[in-house]
Amino acid sequence: xxxxxxxxxxxxxxxxxxxxxxxxxxxxxxxxxAAGVDVDFVxxxxxxxxxxxxxxxxxxxxxxxxxxxxxxxxLHEQVPTGAQPSLVLLCVKSxxxxxxxxxxxxxxxxxxxxxxxQNGVQNAPxxxxxxxxxxxxxxxxxxxxxxxxDGRFHRGTAxxxxxxxxxxxRLWQAHFARAGLPLVLHTQLRDVQWGKLxxxxxxxxxxxSGLPLRTQLQDRALRRELAALMExxxxxxxxxxxxxxxxxxxxxxxxxxxxRLPTPMFRVLARRMLRMDHLARxxxxxxxxxxxxxxxxxxxxxxxxxxxxxxxxxxLNSAMAARILSHSTACRPMPAPxxxx
Numbered sequence: 001x002x003x004x005x006x007x008x009x010x011x012x013x014x015x016x017x018x019x020x021x022x023x024x025x026x027x028x029x030x031x032x033x034a035a036g037v038d039v040d041f042v043x044x045x046x047x048x049x050x051x052x053x054x055x056x057x058x059x060x061x062x063x064x065x066x067x068x069x070x071x072x073x074x075l076h077e078q079v080p081t082g083a084q085p086s087l088v089l090l091c092v093k094s095x096x097x098x099x100x101x102x103x104x105x106x107x108x109x110x111x112x113x114x115x116x117x118q119n120g121v122q123n124a125p126x127x128x129x130x131x132x133x134x135x136x137x138x139x140x141x142x143x144x145x146x147x148x149x150d151g152r153f154h155r156g157t158a159x160x161x162x163x164x165x166x167x168x169x170r171l172w173q174a175h176f177a178r179a180g181l182p183l184v185l186h187t188q189l190r191d192v193q194w195g196k197l198x199x200x201x202x203x204x205x206x207x208x209s210g211l212p213l214r215t216q217l218q219d220r221a222l223r224r225e226l227a228a229l230m231e232x233x234x235x236x237x238x239x240x241x242x243x244x245x246x247x248x249x250x251x252x253x254x255x256x257x258x259x260r261l262p263t264p265m266f267r268v269l270a271r272r273m274l275r276m277d278h279l280a281r282x283x284x285x286x287x288x289x290x291x292x293x294x295x296x297x298x299x300x301x302x303x304x305x306x307x308x309x310x311x312x313x314x315x316l317n318s319a320m321a322a323r324i325l326s327h328s329t330a331c332r333p334m335p336a337p338x339x340x341x
Contacts, residue, residue, distance in 0.1 A: 014086025025091035035179035054151030105131035113168040120298030139163035156280025194244035207284040227259040
């Protein structure tokens with residue numbers, strides 16, 4: 001069960017603090033600021049330096065083209081002293097969740113709502129355990145954002161924001177909608193998170209391919225690799241009693257079959273899946289290209305752990321996690337091979 005935004009003309013409940021000024025943090029926070037919300041961005045010094053030079057440029061596949069000058073951005077390397085945000089957007093990588101949550105608890109008033117907009121299913125529980133005085137809410141981002149040159153952050157696919165239904169987030173729905181970011185609240189988000197995780201199993205396939213998402217999905221060999229990862233994950237989930245919410249028009253098992261079809265048939269049956277522009281790529285591809293740690297442990301690693309809890313194994317997801325870890329350890333950019341036919 002879910003509820004959609006109820007638009008109103010009320011002012012925002014207060015300022016927003018973005019913890020993790022990466023692709024998602026900059027895009028979501030930037031859209032909110034462009035819609036009139038006061039936003040503070042906390043991020044790495046290198047990213048902040050880029051934003052100080054170029055400002056924040058927001059674009060998407062539907063024609064959004066907004067620029068926030070650097071002079072209007074409030075940028076910080078750590079949580080500002082005395083900050084009292086009405087909402088925190090937790091957008092750091094999974095490996096930084098616990099210590100970031102502890103830092104927030106040391107600085108922010110007790111009870112501050114924190115919305116986790118991170119991949120995987122364990123980040124919100126991890127943050128809540130590390131910061132019990134805060135109110136951490138699980139969330140999900142169903143669209144892709146890629147970083148481009150000159151402070152550009154581009155949404156290249158369709159999708160909405162989703163979160164667990166809470167009174168604090170109901171106050172924010174109208175303002176997310178006004179920012180062009182519909183926020184759907186669910187009474188049970190866990191199944192939605194598992195569904196998003198299934199789709200995110202394409203992230204390592206895309207990252208290792210070196211191709212844009214749309215091009216990669218039109219490569220049958222790469223689709224078969226994704227299909228195998230998803231099929232194994234579905235078997236593990238079924239054995240563990242997990243029922244992932246449907247995230248595409250096709251049921252999960254049928255989607256696996258469609259992924260394996262010849263490309264001309266796939267293009268016809270998966271038209272909506274291919275509705276993305278040429279700039280879309282996975283965040284994991286960016287991480288590998290820049291030698292940063294990836295979130296593979298929260299994707300394929302989560303499937304492996306779920307399998308172990310029920311006495312099973314997930315060799316394909318385990319092998320994919322090892323491949324990504326190997327490239328991450330090497331910290332070298334991934335070359336882009338020519339597309340295969």
